[in-house]
Amino acid sequence: MVSRNFTPFPILTSERLTLRQLSIDDQQDIFALRADIEINRYLDREPSKTIDNAIHFINMINDHIQKNNSLYWVITLTETKTVVGTICLFNFSEEESSCEIGYELMTKLQGQGIMQEAAGEVIAYAFQTLQLQKIVAFTHNRNQRSTKLLRRFNFLQSQETNEEHPEYQLFTLTR
Numbered sequence: 444m445v446s447r448n449f450t451p452f453p454i455l456t457s458e459r460l461t462l463r464q465l466s467i468d469d470q471q472d473i474f475a476l477r478a479d480i481e482i483n484r485y486l487d488r489e490p491s492k493t494i495d496n497a498i499h500f501i502n503m504i505n506d507h508i509q510k511n512n513s514l515y516w517v518i519t520l521t522e523t524k525t526v527v528g529t530i531c532l533f534n535f536s537e538e539e540s541s542c543e544i545g546y547e548l549m550t551k552l553q554g555q556g557i558m559q560e561a562a563g564e565v566i567a568y569a570f571q572t573l574q575l576q577k578i579v580a581f582t583h584n585r586n587q588r589s590t591k592l593l594r595r596f597n598f599l600q601s602q603e604t605n606e607e608h609p610e611y612q613l614f615t616l617t618r
């Protein structure tokens with residue numbers, strides 16, 4: 444694993460998408476994502492209740508990026524600049540040369556291969572640029588869309604279960 448330096452922020456692009464840094468101007472979109480009941484259904488997080496929650500979240504994320512602790516991209520459609528979701532790498536481990544991946548997509552934009560396209564770029568960035576050996580994901584055992592996405596990239600489901608959260612499955616992708 445190379446030493447992490449996320450300044451300047453690594454903007455990623457693909458056929459339809461631009462993955463860029465989160466800004467305070469994204470507060471309405473971040474609020475919409477984090478307050479959405481459908482998106483939150485299988486996520487172990489406190490839903491945003493006010494726009495202030497979203498602003499606090501944006502500042503916290505950018506602070507982590509500045510300290511090289513984690514990476515968080517806003518996924519936008521390049522043509523219209525519309526925000527469609529987010530994807531992040533966090534929980535970096537030097538010892539294991541690994542990190543965790545997380546992602547979310549606006550409900551009305553699911554089913555178009557957008558996350559597959561975004562995740563392809565982020566996984567390549569983790570393996571090729573950061574030189575990590577392993578990416579892990581924890582996903583709820585009823586979260587079929589997430590499980591399908593992970594399997595498309597050949598993430599393997601571990602038999603290990605987390606005693607505190609037996610409903611979450613560990614998936615691993617190695618380089």
Ligand SMILES: CC(C)(COP(=O)(O)OP(=O)(O)OC[C@H]1O[C@@H](n2cnc3c(N)ncnc32)[C@H](O)[C@@H]1OP(=O)(O)O)[C@@H](O)C(=O)NCCC(=O)NCCS
Pocket residue numbers: 481482483485486545546547548549552553554555556557558559560580581582583586588589591592
């Ligand atoms: C997990 C999540 C991102 C998956 O979204 P998704 O839209 O199913 O995934 P993709 O964007 O990769 O789209 C794949 C689907 O688009 C279809 N598709 C349509 N056009 C496509 C194209 N051009 N290229 C690829 N796939 C395409 C695929 O066939 C697939 O459909 P299927 O699942 O019915 O087979 C989404 O369900 C979500 O945000 N969930 C809430 C947050 C969450 O649970 N996150 C998990 C954290 S661990």
